[in-house]
Amino acid sequence: MQTYTVEQVAQHNNAKDCWIIVDDKVFDVTKFLSEHPGGKKVLVKMAGKDASQQFKNFHNDAIMQRVGLPMQIGVIASSTPATPTTSATPATPATPATSATTRSSPATYTISDIVSGAESKFGEGIPYGDPSWYQEWNSPYYNKSHIELRKVMREFVDKEITPFCHEWSEAKAIPRSVVKRCGEIGMLAAISGAASNPSVASLLPYPLPAGLTTDQFDIFHEFICVDELSRCGSGGLVWAVEGGLAIALPPVLNFGSDEMKKEVVPAVLSGEKFISLAITEPSAGSDVANLTTSAKDAGDHFILNGEKKWITQGAYADYYVVAARTGGSGMAGISLLLVPRTLQGVNARAMDCQGMWGSGTSYITFEDVKVPKTNLIGKLNHGFKYIMTNFNHERLGIVMQANRLARVCIEEAFKHSLKRKTFGQPLIQHPVIRNKFGHCIRQVEATHAWLESILYQVKTLPHETQANVLGGPIALLKAQSTQTFEYCAREAAQIFGGLAYTRGGQAEKVERLYREVRAYAIPGGSEEIMLDLGVRQTLKKVKL
Structure with missing residues (x-):
C-alpha cells in the first residue's frame, strides 16, 4: 500500500x-x-x-x-501496511489441528504446555473482557483443539459478523448469506448438537471448523463457538443464526426417523433451510403441560389446529417442530410433529419486539393442517419427555450467550472508561466507576466458573443420568446468567451515559443489549420458574 x-x-x-x-x-x-x-x-x-x-x-x-x-x-511511512477490507468476505479455511487430543484423553494440558510467550495471551487484553484462560490462566478443560477453534472463530466473527451487526439489526433482517457462511465453516453443526451426535455424522454437509473431527468434538468446542459468536454483541444476530436451530434440531437428531434426518439435517446445517421450535402459545409459556394446540388422528395423518407465539426464527422457517396435544390432558398427551411450512393451513407472521431484531420472532397459526403420521417425532404422546430432555441443552445455550453478552458490556464500557475524561481525569480513575466494574466482574466470573463446571459434568457424566443430576443446577445457572447480564447491561449504560441512550455509535452494543435482556430472562424458562425449579429439584433428594 x-x-x-x-x-x-x-x-x-x-x-x-x-x-x-x-x-x-x-x-x-x-x-x-x-x-x-x-x-x-x-x-x-x-x-x-x-x-x-x-x-x-x-x-x-x-x-x-x-x-x-x-x-x-x-x-x-513508518507504519506497517494494512490491507483494507471493504465487505464481509469468505474467511480463509483453517488448517486442521494436528495434535489435538481426542475426547477420551484426560484433560492434562495447561495453557503454558500448549502455547507460550505472546501467543498465550489472546484477545484485546481488556481486563475481564475475555475468560481467564484466554490470558495465561491454566485450565483443565481445554486442549490445543480448543485453542485453534477459538482463533478461527474469532477471526471469522471479527471480520464477517461484528462490523455489520448494527446495519443488520436496524434493517431487522439478517442476510441469508450470513447463515450460509456459518454453515460452510461448520459452525451450524457445532452449535446445534449435531457435531456430537454419531448417528448423523455422515449427514453433516461441511467439515467442522478448525479441522475438528466428530471424535474430537466435545461440549467445550460448542461452548467456544457460541461464546465467540455472541461476542459480536447482538443477541438478534445470534438467534437469527441458531436461535431456532439449536433448540428445534435436537429432537429430530435424537428421536426422528432416519428418513426425517436425511431430509432435514443437511438442509438446515448448510443454512439452505431453517427450522424452529414451536412450543409456546399465547396462554401457555412455561406451563408446557397445558398447551392447547391439538393434532387429531385422521387415519394416515393428523389434523393440526392451534396457535404458537414468540417463536424464534419462525417468521422465515421452513420446518416447525410443533408440540401438540394428541392424547388426554396434561403432560402425557403431548407429541412432537415435524411440520413443513409448505403444508396448507400454516401461516407465520413476524412480531415487532423490543429487541432481538432480525431473529424472526413470530406468531404462527395452524388451521386444519394435514400432517402425515410419518412426521411424528419419536413415539406418540412422548413429546413432553422429549421437550424436557431438550431443555437442558437449550438453557445451557442461553447461559453461554447471556454471560458473554454481559462480558461484552464490561469490555465496551471499560474501553470507554479509559478514553473518556470527566472532571479532568479518565472515567476509570473515579472510584464510583471502579465500583461498578467490580460488581459486574465478580458476577460474570462466578457465572463463567459455574458454567464450565457444569459443562464438565455434561462431558463426563452418563447421558442417561444428566437430566436428573443437572436439571436443577442448570435452571439456577440460567437465572444467575440472565440476572448478571441485566445488571451488567444497566451498569455499562450508566458508564456510557447519554451515548447508551441512542442507537449506533460508541455505545452501539450496550444500547442494543439493554433492549435484548428480556429475551434472555424469559424464554427457555423465566427466571422465576428457574429459581423455583432449581430448589424443587433439590428437595427431591431430601427426606422431609
Missing part, C-alpha cells in the same frame, strides 16, 4: 482535497464530507491532520471496519 509522510498528508487540507490520519492510516474523505453524520465541517477541521483521538472519542471499531477502511489510500 502507498506510503506517505505526515508532511505530505498536511498538504491535503481543505474541503476540495481532504485527507486525514487515523492510527497511522491515511484516508481520503473528500467524497465522504457531505455524507458525514456529524456534518462536513467536523472533518474539514481535521483536514491534513492526525484525527486518531477525535475518531476514538466518537466512533467504535465497527465504523472503521465498515465505513473507514474502504476510504483508506495508504499508511504513514
Whole structure:
C-alpha cells in the first residue's frame, strides 16, 4: 500500500482535497464530507491532520471496519501496511489441528504446555473482557483443539459478523448469506448438537471448523463457538443464526426417523433451510403441560389446529417442530410433529419486539393442517419427555450467550472508561466507576466458573443420568446468567451515559443489549420458574 509522510498528508487540507490520519492510516474523505453524520465541517477541521483521538472519542471499531477502511489510500511511512477490507468476505479455511487430543484423553494440558510467550495471551487484553484462560490462566478443560477453534472463530466473527451487526439489526433482517457462511465453516453443526451426535455424522454437509473431527468434538468446542459468536454483541444476530436451530434440531437428531434426518439435517446445517421450535402459545409459556394446540388422528395423518407465539426464527422457517396435544390432558398427551411450512393451513407472521431484531420472532397459526403420521417425532404422546430432555441443552445455550453478552458490556464500557475524561481525569480513575466494574466482574466470573463446571459434568457424566443430576443446577445457572447480564447491561449504560441512550455509535452494543435482556430472562424458562425449579429439584433428594 502507498506510503506517505505526515508532511505530505498536511498538504491535503481543505474541503476540495481532504485527507486525514487515523492510527497511522491515511484516508481520503473528500467524497465522504457531505455524507458525514456529524456534518462536513467536523472533518474539514481535521483536514491534513492526525484525527486518531477525535475518531476514538466518537466512533467504535465497527465504523472503521465498515465505513473507514474502504476510504483508506495508504499508511504513514513508518507504519506497517494494512490491507483494507471493504465487505464481509469468505474467511480463509483453517488448517486442521494436528495434535489435538481426542475426547477420551484426560484433560492434562495447561495453557503454558500448549502455547507460550505472546501467543498465550489472546484477545484485546481488556481486563475481564475475555475468560481467564484466554490470558495465561491454566485450565483443565481445554486442549490445543480448543485453542485453534477459538482463533478461527474469532477471526471469522471479527471480520464477517461484528462490523455489520448494527446495519443488520436496524434493517431487522439478517442476510441469508450470513447463515450460509456459518454453515460452510461448520459452525451450524457445532452449535446445534449435531457435531456430537454419531448417528448423523455422515449427514453433516461441511467439515467442522478448525479441522475438528466428530471424535474430537466435545461440549467445550460448542461452548467456544457460541461464546465467540455472541461476542459480536447482538443477541438478534445470534438467534437469527441458531436461535431456532439449536433448540428445534435436537429432537429430530435424537428421536426422528432416519428418513426425517436425511431430509432435514443437511438442509438446515448448510443454512439452505431453517427450522424452529414451536412450543409456546399465547396462554401457555412455561406451563408446557397445558398447551392447547391439538393434532387429531385422521387415519394416515393428523389434523393440526392451534396457535404458537414468540417463536424464534419462525417468521422465515421452513420446518416447525410443533408440540401438540394428541392424547388426554396434561403432560402425557403431548407429541412432537415435524411440520413443513409448505403444508396448507400454516401461516407465520413476524412480531415487532423490543429487541432481538432480525431473529424472526413470530406468531404462527395452524388451521386444519394435514400432517402425515410419518412426521411424528419419536413415539406418540412422548413429546413432553422429549421437550424436557431438550431443555437442558437449550438453557445451557442461553447461559453461554447471556454471560458473554454481559462480558461484552464490561469490555465496551471499560474501553470507554479509559478514553473518556470527566472532571479532568479518565472515567476509570473515579472510584464510583471502579465500583461498578467490580460488581459486574465478580458476577460474570462466578457465572463463567459455574458454567464450565457444569459443562464438565455434561462431558463426563452418563447421558442417561444428566437430566436428573443437572436439571436443577442448570435452571439456577440460567437465572444467575440472565440476572448478571441485566445488571451488567444497566451498569455499562450508566458508564456510557447519554451515548447508551441512542442507537449506533460508541455505545452501539450496550444500547442494543439493554433492549435484548428480556429475551434472555424469559424464554427457555423465566427466571422465576428457574429459581423455583432449581430448589424443587433439590428437595427431591431430601427426606422431609
